[in-house]
Amino acid sequence: MKLTRIRIEQFKQFRQALEIDGLAPGLNIFTGPNEAGKSTIAAAIRAAFFERHRSGSVGDLRPWGDSSASPKITLEFQTRKQHYRLTKSFLGSRRCELEAGTLRLDGAEAEDHLASLLRYEHAGKGASKAEHWGIPGLLWIEQGRTQELREAVAYAADHLSAALNESLGEIAGTGGDEVLATIEAQRNELLTPSSGAARGAYAEARRHETALAGQIRTLTERIDVYRHNVDTFASMRQAHASDEAGKPWESLRKRQHEAEESLKAITGMQQALNTDRQRAAELDERLGLLRAQLEAFDNEVQDLTRRREARDAAMQLQASAAEQVRQWQEKNAQALLRDTRARAAARLARQEHARHALNREAREARAKVAELAAMLAKADAQLASRLALQAQAAASEISSQDLERLRRQADRRRELRIQQQAAATRMHFVLAQDCVIHLGEEILSGEGERLLIEPASLALPGLGTLQITPGGMDLAQLEREAARCEEQHAALLRHLAVDSLEAAQERHDQYRQLGADIKSADMTLKALAPQGIDELRARLLKHQARAADIDTALGKLPPAPAMIAGAAPGIISGAISGAPSEAPIPGVEDAEAEEEASRHALEQFAQALNQAQLAAAGAHHVLESAQHELARAQALFEAPQRADRIREVNQQLTDTRAERSALDERIHQRTLAIEQARPQILEQDVDRYRRSAEQQEKQFRERREALLRLEVELQSAGALGLEEHRAELERDHTQALRRVEELQQRAAALDYLLILLREKRSTLTRRLRAPLQKHLDHYLQLLFPQAHVQIDENLSPGMLTHTDGQGTGGGDFESLSFGAREQIGLISRLAYADLLKEAGNPTLIILDDVLVHSDEARLVRMKRILFDAATRHQILLFTCHPERWRDMGVTARDLDMLRRQT
Amino acid sequence: MLKLLHTADWQIGKLFGQFTPDVAALLAEARFETIERLAQLATQRGVDLVLVAGDVFDLQGVADRTLYRLFKAMTGFAGPWVVIPGNHDAALAESVWTRALRLKAIPDNVMPCLQPQPVLLESPGVAVLPAPLTQRHTYTDLTEWFAGAETPPGMLRIGLAHGCVQGLLAADIDAANPIAAGRAAQARLDYLALGDWHGARRIDERSWYAGTPETDRFRNNDSGHALLVELAAPGGVPQVEAVATGRYHWHSLEPVLQVPSDLTELVQRLAAFAANDVVNLSVSGRIDLEGHRRLHSAIEQARGTARGVLVDLTGLQLDPSVQDIESLQADGYLGLTIQELRAAQDGPNAALARDALVLLTGLLSDRRAAAARTRP
Secondary structure, three states, rough: EEEEEEEEEEEEOHHHOOEEEOOOOEEEEEOOOOOOOOHHHHHHHHHHHHHHOOOOOOHHOOOOOOOOOOOEEEEEEEOOOEEEEEEEEEEOOEEEEEEEEEEEEEHHHHHHHHHHHHHHOOOOOHHHHOOHHHHHHHHOOOOOOOOHHHHHHHHHHHHHHHHHHHHHHOOOOOOOOHHHHHHHHHHHHHHHOOOOOEHHHHHHHHHHHHHHHHHHHHHHHHHHHHHHHHHHHHHHHHHHHHHHHHHHHHHHHHHHHHHHHHHHHHHHHHHHHHHHHHHHHHHEEEHHHHHHHHHHHHHHHHHHHHHHHHHHHHHHHHHHHHHHHHHHHHHHHHHHHHHHHHHHHHHHHHHHHHHHHHHHHHHHHHHHHHHHHHHHHHHHHHHHHHHHHHHHHOOOOOOOOHHHHHHHHHHHHHHHHHHHHOEEEEEEEEEOOOOEEEEEEEEEEEEEEEEOOOOEEEEOOOOOOEEEEEOOOOOHHHHHHHHHHHHHHHHHHHHHHOHHHHHHHHHHHHHHHHHHHHHHHHHHHHOOOOOHHHHHHHHHHHHHHHHHHHHHHHHHHOOOOOOOOOOOOOOOHHHHHOOOOOOOOHHHHHHHHHHHHHHHHHHHHHHHHHHHHHHHHHHHHHHHHHHHHHHHHHHHOOOHHHHHHHHHHHHHHHHHHHHHHHHHHHHHHHHHHHHHOOOOHHHHHHHHHHHHHHHHHHHHHHHHHHHHHHHHHHHHHHHHHHHHHHHHHHHHHHHHHHHHHHHHHHHHHHHHHHHHHHHHHHHHHHHHHHHHHHHHHHHOHHHHOOOEEEOOOOOOOOEEEHHHHHHHHEEEEHHHHHHHHHHHHHHHHHHHHHHHHHOOOOOOEEEOOOOOOHHHHHHHHHHHHHHHOOOOOEEEEEEEEHHHHHOOOOOEHHHHHHHHHH | EEEEEEEEOOOOOOOOOOHHHHHHHHHHHHHHHHHHHHHHHHHHHHOOOEEEEOEEEEOOOOOOOHHHHHHHHHHHHOOEEEEEEOOOOOOOOOOHHHHHHHHOOOOEEEEOOOOOOOEOOOOOOOOEEEEEEOOOOOOOOOOOOHHHHOOOOOOEEEEEEEEOOOOOOOOOOOOEEEEEEOOHHHOOOOOOEEEEOOOOEEEEEEEEEEEOOOOOOOOOOOOEEEEEEEOOOOOOOOOOEEEEOOOEEEEEEEEEEEEHHHHHHHHHHHHHOOOOOOEEEHHHHHHOOHHHHHHHHHHHHHHHHEEEEEEEEEEEEEEOOOHHHHOOOOOHHHHHHHHHHHHHHOOOHHHHHHHHHHHHHHHHHHHHHHHHHHHH
């Protein structure tokens, strides 16, 4: 389609008519600043085609403020080798005329013809909207909407598909998708879309079938139980009948009774045996008694002999005990004598020993008294001399301080004198022979020297007097101090009653010597009487008293024995001298040892004697008893009838033995018989038969009751008609199963069909998209070499993948940058245009201010693309950037210029 | 002269789950009606007694109403009914028979023989030797005792047994409950009335299976009869007449469709079925869409007229013709799908492909029909 002329009158901005003529078949560029009316031209073309001329809702087409205007558009174009002229005016004068060669169409007819020619629709009511615009909506791009592709494609989808089908030269199917949707809906009635699980009627049928199967299972279990019970019932009944006829317990009872009879016979025999055994025991007891009696007689004889022997032994024992007593009495008397002597000797020894000790003490006491008296005399003398020294010392006492003071005074005096001499006026004189001078009172002659310390008159005989006054105050002061010091010294000397320092020193030394002497005297006294003289004296008195006491004690002692040596030989050896000697008396210890030994011996003997006497008494008692026993035994032995009695007992013994022997034989026989009959086994037999019979009877009874129970049970179960019920359920189940199978088959077929249809559709769609892909790829390679864009189900561009230096990248169309989307949007539309053209459809491309977001490099590529497209399609390009489009090989028309020209 | 009616295998209580519920109910009901007809027949023909050779009931545990219903159906003949239990209703310690006796549901003229003891009927002068099954299955010949059984001289000796005559019937018949071949002759029987085999069948001149009086499955032939037996005198050869008693005729069809006329023939056969026909149809071969439609409509018609129609088309391959496809206007990928489904019928998913093809073509022709309706 090629527009050749456009005339616009009273339309929006164009109050005045605007005419554009001589439009090129390829690219036409219109430039002008904003508000110059570029978009208005595009709007006029849209209105001419899309809006019904009768539409009342196109008031916005009038110039602003001009309510009486009739917007009018005249278009001339050529398509399919036919020239068309469209004249359309709105509102004021509503008109639409289409001329094509000889064809002239008016009004709605003209409009519908145009719509089918360019492939768009008119709005049913009101102003035309994007969804009506079809193919032109895709190719006539409004300002700033290049990138908004998807909707435009959707609105053009049918026209595009038709074009694709035509271009493919093949029928893609009429209503295929409707069939597909129907199949899918039918399939989804039976199966869930996602997992393919049963649903709806199919699921319900399966549930029903499963429920029936479950009921049948339950019922079958009950029927099996019932049948089993019937069989049990039959076998039990047979067993019961057999028992009732045979009565097996009766024979058992019979055998039980037989065994009981046998057992009874054995019991009688057992009793006889027991009687025999009892008798045998009695006889055994009697035999024992008889034997014991005979033994008793024998024992009496033996007893007599024994008693006699015992008496003899007792007599002997008594004699020996008496001898023992006698011997011990003798020894005891001797020991008594020895003890008496030993005690006397010991007493004497102790007495002499004491005397000896007293004598020695007396001597010692007297020596001590003498010694203490001497010491006391010496101490008294010493004390007297010390008192004298003390008096002497008191007279000559001079203290060390005083002496020191004296010494210091003397030193001071000397010191002053030296100072005086140093300060004094030295007067040296050498007098002529015999010449004298008088110094004060003193007469001086010869050669000498005087120190003058105080004013002096020097009388020079014959010459007068020289009054010499030593210079300075010091000398006078010194003189005064010397005088004071001298006075003090003298006063102290007087106080001390000495006449010089030397004398004081001497006296002090003397005093010190006296002190030492006193100390020495004290020492001596202390040695003599360390605790004082009085104590010494007291000690002396004490010792004197002790000596007196000892003498008194000695006086009280009995006189010393003159001669006792014979009585206690070796005891007091020292006493042989006969005098109370000084030497100590030995033997006290020995005497005391003898005393102890004899006392011990005496005790021993006394004890032995006592025991011997006890033994003798015991022996006497035994003897008495033995004699008594003997007498009794003798009496018994000599009793009358004893021999008769012995004979009688012997006779009885013989008889009893005979009877016992006979009894033994009988017991043996009976025991043997009982053993052979085995009574325990017989008892077991009785028990066994009895229990067996009871068991049989019990079993019979129980079975009879069980049969009754089971019969009732079976009768009530049978009344339920279980098997018929199961047959009914099975019938229903078979029907349910059939329904499940039918639905399953249908679902499977639908599922299979759906998959197959989708697969075929997908294959076909891919093939349909191929030509569009070809055109798109053509432009895409010019924009992005190495790139590829997919075309989706809706024929919109989808995933873009491109390979550059960094590798492969890409993304969905919607995720691209604004600039890239605009570019892809534009080349997609160019590709649709190519496709439509191939299918013989009219194509006109209107681009209002496009690619304003493209960078320089992309714009260069896009210009190549547009130039290429313009070789196949007419393109109207409106821009406010004329400088960007100078290299397109066409002259841009300036809109202002056009308006002026018109 | 003795006239008796020999029948067996009533299988009362049997249900027919393979059919739709309404058909199943009618078929179950028909069994009672047949018994009523048997009673009428016995009365009309003036028989002396009716022998029922086992399997009166299909189950032991039938409902009480079923019991009452059956014995009610038998009241049309007032003469003696001598009945033995078969393997389905064996005389167990507790059985459908003990229950019926306990319920006093059994009329006085009906004599269930639960013990192997001769039944002597004075007036017609006949001794019936029954061999009732007392277990569900037995492997001993229960007719063994017949030979040794003494019967009053001059009386006819008639055996009544349920089981499988050895060596005569097909091998797939259960070998349980055996009956020795030649038992009638060996036991000096004038007639041996047999049950178990569901078709009427002659074993020898004195031994017959009566078969079930109302057909209950597709397999057996010659079912749906009772035997009318006439015995002139002891030792005479019995005169046996098979009288049709069944209401429903069971047909089993397994056509293979190869050429168009095969279908035409099948459609005609289907059209010929009437109200008392029960049909089992199993079709195989190939068919185009038009043929499929015809077959489908013929089947639907048959379902309308016949008592029950079971259909199995799994062996049938759907093969749309060029005209079919053109008429469907299945273009685009629908056309491709149809091609693929046609081909897939030779593959492992043949049944699935056929079902899918039926669905798709059905949908398409419905659409076309709808479009045709809206067009004018």
